[in-house]
Amino acid sequence: MTLFQALLIGVVSALTQLEGGWLGECKLREPVVTGCLVGLILGNVQQGLIIGAQLQMIWMGATGIGPTAQLDIGTGGTIGTAVALMTGTGAEVAIAFGLPVAVIMQFLNTLLLTGYSGLMNKADKLIDELKEKQIISIHFLCGFLTFLVYFSLTFIVMYYGNSAIEGIVATIPEWANNGLAAVSKVLPAMGFALLLNILFERDLVPYLILGFVMAAFLGMSMVSVAAVSIALAWIIYIIRSESTKVIESHETKEEL
Structure with a gap:
Protein backbone atom coordinates (compact mmCIF):
# COMPACT_ATOMS: atom_id res chain seq x y z
CA MET A 1 0.00 0.00 0.00
CA GLU A 201 -44.74 -7.71 12.40
CA ARG A 202 -47.39 -10.32 11.67
CA ASP A 203 -48.66 -8.34 8.70
CA LEU A 204 -45.23 -8.75 7.04
CA VAL A 205 -45.21 -12.56 7.22
CA PRO A 206 -46.83 -13.09 3.75
CA TYR A 207 -44.20 -10.87 2.12
CA LEU A 208 -41.41 -12.71 3.93
CA ILE A 209 -42.75 -16.05 2.66
CA LEU A 210 -43.16 -14.67 -0.86
CA GLY A 211 -39.57 -13.38 -0.92
CA PHE A 212 -38.23 -16.67 0.43
CA VAL A 213 -40.07 -18.67 -2.24
CA MET A 214 -38.81 -16.41 -5.04
CA ALA A 215 -35.19 -16.63 -3.87
CA ALA A 216 -35.03 -20.25 -2.68
CA PHE A 217 -37.32 -22.13 -5.08
CA LEU A 218 -37.64 -19.95 -8.17
CA GLY A 219 -33.95 -19.04 -8.22
CA MET A 220 -34.60 -15.33 -8.70
CA SER A 221 -31.72 -12.91 -8.12
CA MET A 222 -31.79 -10.22 -5.42
CA VAL A 223 -32.36 -7.58 -8.10
CA SER A 224 -35.41 -9.46 -9.38
CA VAL A 225 -36.79 -9.91 -5.86
CA ALA A 226 -36.25 -6.20 -5.18
CA ALA A 227 -38.05 -5.30 -8.44
CA VAL A 228 -41.05 -7.48 -7.50
CA SER A 229 -41.05 -5.91 -4.02
CA ILE A 230 -41.17 -2.42 -5.51
CA ALA A 231 -44.06 -3.46 -7.76
CA LEU A 232 -45.99 -4.92 -4.79
CA ALA A 233 -45.40 -1.78 -2.72
CA TRP A 234 -46.62 0.33 -5.62
CA ILE A 235 -49.78 -1.77 -6.02
CA ILE A 236 -50.52 -1.54 -2.28
CA TYR A 237 -50.01 2.23 -2.42
CA ILE A 238 -52.44 2.56 -5.35
CA ILE A 239 -55.09 0.41 -3.64
CA ARG A 240 -54.85 2.36 -0.38
CA SER A 241 -54.92 5.69 -2.21
CA GLU A 242 -58.07 4.66 -4.08
CA SER A 243 -59.66 3.44 -0.83
CA THR A 244 -58.90 6.77 0.83
CA LYS A 245 -60.46 8.66 -2.10
CA VAL A 246 -63.63 6.52 -1.89
CA ILE A 247 -63.95 7.11 1.85
CA GLU A 248 -63.42 10.86 1.48
CA SER A 249 -65.98 10.99 -1.36
CA HIS A 250 -68.50 9.08 0.75
CA GLU A 251 -67.99 11.41 3.74
CA THR A 252 -68.39 14.46 1.48
CA LYS A 253 -71.72 13.14 0.13
CA GLU A 254 -72.99 12.51 3.66
CA GLU A 255 -72.13 16.08 4.67
CA LEU A 256 -74.04 17.40 1.66
Whole structure:
Protein backbone atom coordinates (compact mmCIF):
# COMPACT_ATOMS: atom_id res chain seq x y z
CA MET A 1 0.00 0.00 0.00
CA THR A 2 1.36 3.41 -0.96
CA LEU A 3 1.57 6.42 1.34
CA PHE A 4 -1.14 8.23 -0.64
CA GLN A 5 -3.53 5.25 -0.47
CA ALA A 6 -3.02 4.96 3.30
CA LEU A 7 -3.74 8.68 3.68
CA LEU A 8 -6.97 8.42 1.67
CA ILE A 9 -8.16 5.38 3.64
CA GLY A 10 -7.44 7.30 6.84
CA VAL A 11 -9.60 10.15 5.53
CA VAL A 12 -12.47 7.76 4.74
CA SER A 13 -12.29 6.22 8.22
CA ALA A 14 -12.21 9.64 9.90
CA LEU A 15 -15.11 11.01 7.84
CA THR A 16 -17.34 8.16 9.01
CA GLN A 17 -17.02 9.60 12.52
CA LEU A 18 -18.35 12.99 11.43
CA GLU A 19 -21.60 11.54 10.11
CA GLY A 20 -24.54 12.59 12.23
CA GLY A 21 -22.65 15.63 13.48
CA TRP A 22 -21.11 17.62 10.65
CA LEU A 23 -22.31 15.60 7.66
CA GLY A 24 -25.81 14.65 8.78
CA GLU A 25 -27.21 11.13 8.31
CA CYS A 26 -25.66 10.59 4.87
CA LYS A 27 -24.94 6.86 5.50
CA LEU A 28 -21.23 7.33 4.84
CA ARG A 29 -20.39 4.95 7.68
CA GLU A 30 -22.25 2.02 6.08
CA PRO A 31 -19.84 -0.78 4.97
CA VAL A 32 -21.25 -0.90 1.44
CA VAL A 33 -20.31 2.78 1.02
CA THR A 34 -16.89 2.58 2.69
CA GLY A 35 -16.23 -0.65 0.77
CA CYS A 36 -16.84 1.16 -2.51
CA LEU A 37 -14.57 4.06 -1.50
CA VAL A 38 -11.78 1.76 -0.29
CA GLY A 39 -12.10 -0.28 -3.49
CA LEU A 40 -11.80 2.92 -5.52
CA ILE A 41 -8.66 3.91 -3.59
CA LEU A 42 -7.04 0.49 -3.95
CA GLY A 43 -8.08 0.05 -7.59
CA ASN A 44 -10.66 -2.72 -7.17
CA VAL A 45 -14.11 -1.15 -6.87
CA GLN A 46 -16.02 -4.34 -7.73
CA GLN A 47 -14.39 -6.45 -5.02
CA GLY A 48 -14.63 -3.57 -2.57
CA LEU A 49 -18.37 -3.37 -3.18
CA ILE A 50 -18.78 -7.14 -2.80
CA ILE A 51 -16.91 -7.25 0.52
CA GLY A 52 -18.66 -4.10 1.74
CA ALA A 53 -22.07 -5.59 0.89
CA GLN A 54 -21.21 -8.78 2.79
CA LEU A 55 -20.18 -6.75 5.83
CA GLN A 56 -23.35 -4.68 5.41
CA MET A 57 -25.52 -7.79 5.71
CA ILE A 58 -23.71 -8.73 8.91
CA TRP A 59 -24.11 -5.35 10.56
CA MET A 60 -27.46 -4.26 9.15
CA GLY A 61 -29.26 -5.59 12.23
CA ALA A 62 -26.80 -4.26 14.78
CA THR A 63 -28.23 -1.38 16.78
CA GLY A 64 -27.53 0.37 20.06
CA ILE A 65 -30.44 -0.11 22.47
CA GLY A 66 -30.48 1.74 25.79
CA PRO A 67 -27.01 1.82 27.37
CA THR A 68 -25.66 -0.77 24.91
CA ALA A 69 -22.91 0.73 22.75
CA GLN A 70 -23.21 0.51 18.99
CA LEU A 71 -20.36 -1.09 17.02
CA ASP A 72 -18.13 1.31 15.11
CA ILE A 73 -19.05 -0.09 11.72
CA GLY A 74 -17.50 2.86 9.89
CA THR A 75 -13.92 2.21 10.96
CA GLY A 76 -14.41 -1.56 11.19
CA GLY A 77 -15.80 -1.80 7.67
CA THR A 78 -13.14 0.52 6.25
CA ILE A 79 -10.16 -1.32 7.76
CA GLY A 80 -11.70 -4.77 7.23
CA THR A 81 -12.30 -4.13 3.52
CA ALA A 82 -8.86 -2.56 3.09
CA VAL A 83 -7.14 -5.57 4.67
CA ALA A 84 -9.12 -8.02 2.51
CA LEU A 85 -8.27 -6.14 -0.70
CA MET A 86 -4.68 -5.59 0.31
CA THR A 87 -4.10 -9.30 0.98
CA GLY A 88 -6.18 -10.52 -1.96
CA THR A 89 -8.60 -12.41 0.29
CA GLY A 90 -12.36 -12.24 0.83
CA ALA A 91 -15.02 -11.38 3.37
CA GLU A 92 -13.73 -13.94 5.88
CA VAL A 93 -10.54 -11.90 6.47
CA ALA A 94 -12.54 -8.65 6.42
CA ILE A 95 -14.67 -10.06 9.23
CA ALA A 96 -11.64 -11.35 11.16
CA PHE A 97 -10.11 -7.85 11.19
CA GLY A 98 -13.23 -5.70 10.94
CA LEU A 99 -15.20 -6.99 13.94
CA PRO A 100 -12.42 -6.56 16.55
CA VAL A 101 -11.62 -3.12 15.13
CA ALA A 102 -15.31 -2.13 15.34
CA VAL A 103 -15.40 -3.10 19.03
CA ILE A 104 -12.08 -1.47 19.95
CA MET A 105 -12.84 1.78 18.13
CA GLN A 106 -16.23 2.00 19.81
CA PHE A 107 -14.46 1.93 23.17
CA LEU A 108 -12.18 4.68 21.88
CA ASN A 109 -15.21 6.72 20.85
CA THR A 110 -16.65 6.33 24.35
CA LEU A 111 -13.37 7.62 25.83
CA LEU A 112 -13.38 10.59 23.46
CA LEU A 113 -16.97 11.51 24.35
CA THR A 114 -16.11 11.20 28.04
CA GLY A 115 -13.20 13.56 27.49
CA TYR A 116 -15.44 16.03 25.69
CA SER A 117 -17.83 16.17 28.66
CA GLY A 118 -15.66 18.83 30.29
CA LEU A 119 -15.97 21.01 27.20
CA MET A 120 -19.75 20.53 27.26
CA ASN A 121 -19.90 22.14 30.71
CA LYS A 122 -17.98 25.07 29.26
CA ALA A 123 -20.42 25.20 26.32
CA ASP A 124 -23.40 25.32 28.72
CA LYS A 125 -21.93 28.38 30.43
CA LEU A 126 -21.26 30.03 27.08
CA ILE A 127 -24.89 29.42 26.08
CA ASP A 128 -26.06 31.26 29.19
CA GLU A 129 -23.71 34.11 28.25
CA LEU A 130 -24.93 34.07 24.61
CA LYS A 131 -21.37 33.74 23.26
CA GLU A 132 -22.26 32.02 19.99
CA LYS A 133 -18.84 32.18 18.32
CA GLN A 134 -17.10 30.43 21.20
CA ILE A 135 -19.77 27.69 21.23
CA ILE A 136 -19.21 27.11 17.51
CA SER A 137 -15.46 26.96 18.13
CA ILE A 138 -15.93 24.18 20.70
CA HIS A 139 -18.14 22.27 18.25
CA PHE A 140 -15.50 22.43 15.53
CA LEU A 141 -12.68 21.66 17.97
CA CYS A 142 -14.34 18.39 19.06
CA GLY A 143 -14.99 17.40 15.45
CA PHE A 144 -11.43 18.20 14.39
CA LEU A 145 -9.94 16.22 17.30
CA THR A 146 -12.16 13.23 16.48
CA PHE A 147 -11.17 13.40 12.82
CA LEU A 148 -7.46 13.66 13.72
CA VAL A 149 -7.55 10.69 16.14
CA TYR A 150 -9.32 8.33 13.74
CA PHE A 151 -7.31 9.48 10.75
CA SER A 152 -4.00 9.00 12.57
CA LEU A 153 -4.82 5.54 13.93
CA THR A 154 -6.16 4.25 10.61
CA PHE A 155 -3.21 5.65 8.68
CA ILE A 156 -0.69 4.08 11.09
CA VAL A 157 -2.40 0.69 10.90
CA MET A 158 -2.68 0.75 7.11
CA TYR A 159 0.76 2.11 6.25
CA TYR A 160 3.11 0.97 9.00
CA GLY A 161 1.22 -2.23 9.81
CA ASN A 162 1.07 -3.36 6.20
CA SER A 163 3.76 -6.02 6.53
CA ALA A 164 2.43 -7.19 9.89
CA ILE A 165 -1.09 -7.60 8.50
CA GLU A 166 0.14 -9.57 5.51
CA GLY A 167 2.21 -11.75 7.84
CA ILE A 168 -0.78 -12.44 10.10
CA VAL A 169 -3.00 -13.37 7.14
CA ALA A 170 -0.28 -15.60 5.67
CA THR A 171 0.14 -17.50 8.95
CA ILE A 172 -3.57 -18.21 9.46
CA PRO A 173 -3.90 -22.02 9.18
CA GLU A 174 -6.21 -23.59 6.63
CA TRP A 175 -8.66 -24.87 9.25
CA ALA A 176 -9.02 -21.31 10.62
CA ASN A 177 -9.59 -19.95 7.11
CA ASN A 178 -12.27 -22.59 6.54
CA GLY A 179 -13.90 -21.67 9.83
CA LEU A 180 -13.85 -17.97 9.01
CA ALA A 181 -15.32 -18.71 5.58
CA ALA A 182 -18.17 -20.62 7.23
CA VAL A 183 -18.73 -17.80 9.72
CA SER A 184 -18.81 -15.25 6.88
CA LYS A 185 -21.76 -17.19 5.41
CA VAL A 186 -23.61 -17.57 8.72
CA LEU A 187 -23.22 -14.02 10.05
CA PRO A 188 -25.28 -12.36 7.26
CA ALA A 189 -28.20 -14.60 8.27
CA MET A 190 -27.73 -13.46 11.85
CA GLY A 191 -27.70 -9.84 10.68
CA PHE A 192 -31.04 -10.35 8.91
CA ALA A 193 -32.41 -12.12 12.00
CA LEU A 194 -31.43 -9.19 14.22
CA LEU A 195 -33.06 -6.78 11.79
CA LEU A 196 -36.27 -8.85 11.66
CA ASN A 197 -36.29 -9.00 15.45
CA ILE A 198 -36.59 -5.20 15.44
CA LEU A 199 -38.94 -4.71 12.47
CA PHE A 200 -40.93 -7.95 12.38
CA GLU A 201 -44.74 -7.71 12.40
CA ARG A 202 -47.39 -10.32 11.67
CA ASP A 203 -48.66 -8.34 8.70
CA LEU A 204 -45.23 -8.75 7.04
CA VAL A 205 -45.21 -12.56 7.22
CA PRO A 206 -46.83 -13.09 3.75
CA TYR A 207 -44.20 -10.87 2.12
CA LEU A 208 -41.41 -12.71 3.93
CA ILE A 209 -42.75 -16.05 2.66
CA LEU A 210 -43.16 -14.67 -0.86
CA GLY A 211 -39.57 -13.38 -0.92
CA PHE A 212 -38.23 -16.67 0.43
CA VAL A 213 -40.07 -18.67 -2.24
CA MET A 214 -38.81 -16.41 -5.04
CA ALA A 215 -35.19 -16.63 -3.87
CA ALA A 216 -35.03 -20.25 -2.68
CA PHE A 217 -37.32 -22.13 -5.08
CA LEU A 218 -37.64 -19.95 -8.17
CA GLY A 219 -33.95 -19.04 -8.22
CA MET A 220 -34.60 -15.33 -8.70
CA SER A 221 -31.72 -12.91 -8.12
CA MET A 222 -31.79 -10.22 -5.42
CA VAL A 223 -32.36 -7.58 -8.10
CA SER A 224 -35.41 -9.46 -9.38
CA VAL A 225 -36.79 -9.91 -5.86
CA ALA A 226 -36.25 -6.20 -5.18
CA ALA A 227 -38.05 -5.30 -8.44
CA VAL A 228 -41.05 -7.48 -7.50
CA SER A 229 -41.05 -5.91 -4.02
CA ILE A 230 -41.17 -2.42 -5.51
CA ALA A 231 -44.06 -3.46 -7.76
CA LEU A 232 -45.99 -4.92 -4.79
CA ALA A 233 -45.40 -1.78 -2.72
CA TRP A 234 -46.62 0.33 -5.62
CA ILE A 235 -49.78 -1.77 -6.02
CA ILE A 236 -50.52 -1.54 -2.28
CA TYR A 237 -50.01 2.23 -2.42
CA ILE A 238 -52.44 2.56 -5.35
CA ILE A 239 -55.09 0.41 -3.64
CA ARG A 240 -54.85 2.36 -0.38
CA SER A 241 -54.92 5.69 -2.21
CA GLU A 242 -58.07 4.66 -4.08
CA SER A 243 -59.66 3.44 -0.83
CA THR A 244 -58.90 6.77 0.83
CA LYS A 245 -60.46 8.66 -2.10
CA VAL A 246 -63.63 6.52 -1.89
CA ILE A 247 -63.95 7.11 1.85
CA GLU A 248 -63.42 10.86 1.48
CA SER A 249 -65.98 10.99 -1.36
CA HIS A 250 -68.50 9.08 0.75
CA GLU A 251 -67.99 11.41 3.74
CA THR A 252 -68.39 14.46 1.48
CA LYS A 253 -71.72 13.14 0.13
CA GLU A 254 -72.99 12.51 3.66
CA GLU A 255 -72.13 16.08 4.67
CA LEU A 256 -74.04 17.40 1.66
